[in-house]
Amino acid sequence: MSTLLEVSGVSVTFDGFRAINNLSFQIGAAEMRAIIGPNGAGKTTFMDIVTGKTRPDEGRVIWGERSDNLLKMSESQIARAGVGRKFQRPTVFEDQSVRENLAMALRNDRQPWKVLFYRKTDEGAARIEALAKQIGLSSELTRKAGELSHGQKQWLEIGMLLAQDPRLLLVDEPAAGMTPAERDHTTEILKEAAKTRAVVVVEHDMDFVEKLNCKVTVLHEGSVLAEGSLAHVTSNKNVIDVYLGR
Numbered sequence: 001m002s003t004l005l006e007v008s009g010v011s012v013t014f015d016g017f018r019a020i021n022n023l024s025f026q027i028g029a030a031e032m033r034a035i036i037g038p039n040g041a042g043k044t045t046f047m048d049i050v051t052g053k054t055r056p057d058e059g060r061v062i063w064g065e066r067s068d069n070l071l072k073m074s075e076s077q078i079a080r081a082g083v084g085r086k087f088q089r090p091t092v093f094e095d096q097s098v099r100e101n102l103a104m105a106l107r108n109d110r111q112p113w114k115v116l117f118y119r120k121t122d123e124g125a126a127r128i129e130a131l132a133k134q135i136g137l138s139s140e141l142t143r144k145a146g147e148l149s150h151g152q153k154q155w156l157e158i159g160m161l162l163a164q165d166p167r168l169l170l171v172d173e174p175a176a177g178m179t180p181a182e183r184d185h186t187t188e189i190l191k192e193a194a195k196t197r198a199v200v201v202v203e204h205d206m207d208f209v210e211k212l213n214c215k216v217t218v219l220h221e222g223s224v225l226a227e228g229s230l231a232h233v234t235s236n237k238n239v240i241d242v243y244l245g246r
């Protein structure tokens with residue numbers, strides 16, 4: 001499996017507090033990865049580093065087959081290089097239809113030549129239909145995004161991110177506030193996306209992580225505490241101690 005992202009010896013200190021402590025791990029080019037860990041483990045800070053929002057004090061973050069130094073890139077350069085991030089709360093344009101939301105996301109394509117290509121072509125319409133199908137909103141294309149359920153809004157935003165064709169999709173607690181049926185659908189969307197790109201899901205909900213059926217990285221005090229299948233990490237004594245607060 002080729003490596004897409006390599007985090008190596010990264011540390012971040014906020015006002016003397018080491019939020020990320022010599023963190024090292026790798027993500028493959030097409031894989032699903034769940035990142036779990038107790039509150040304050042450094043999950044959000046990790047995503048902030050990868051998107052360029054937070055600059056580490058030490059360490060290296062290497063991106064892609066050319067081994068680019070991600071830490072030398074601005075937030076917008078990182079986004080253009082193919083890192084997409086889904087925050088916990090859905091951020092869609094509520095007054096616009098599902099179709100318009102997806103069309104806007106396509107127009108903002110990170111590859112500028114595609115902007116021209118999609119402007120008024122049948123291919124653009126076909127791509128919108130394909131995205132809507134992928135996220136299960138084919139029958140909702142004409143509805144205003146504001147009328148969608150919470151789960152549907154989350155799927156729409158995932159669709160808008162997929163419209164940018166990211167190589168790495170970072171997703172923060174996608175299942176929060178969803179019904180069981182919505183969670184299952186979210187699992188399917190993410191699994192499908194992870195066939196052609198890296199999808200990193202930060203999640204507290206262990207049932208959801210189990211359904212993702214992927215490698216799990218456990219963070220604790222800014223470092224990797226354990227890594228492997230969910231069954232492997234949840235049988236690890238250090239992980240059990242951390243989760244039970246021992």
Ligand SMILES: Nc1ncnc2c1ncn2[C@@H]1O[C@H](COP(=O)(O)OP(=O)(O)OP(=O)(O)O)[C@@H](O)[C@H]1O
Binds near residue numbers: 014037039043044045
């Ligand atoms: N800008 C900041 N200034 C000071 N401390 C910060 C800052 N950002 C994060 N921290 C601290 O760094 C630690 C790691 O925070 P982070 O948000 O990355 O953890 P997390 O694993 O995402 O937690 P949660 O599961 O609660 O979201 C926490 O102790 C937090 O208080």
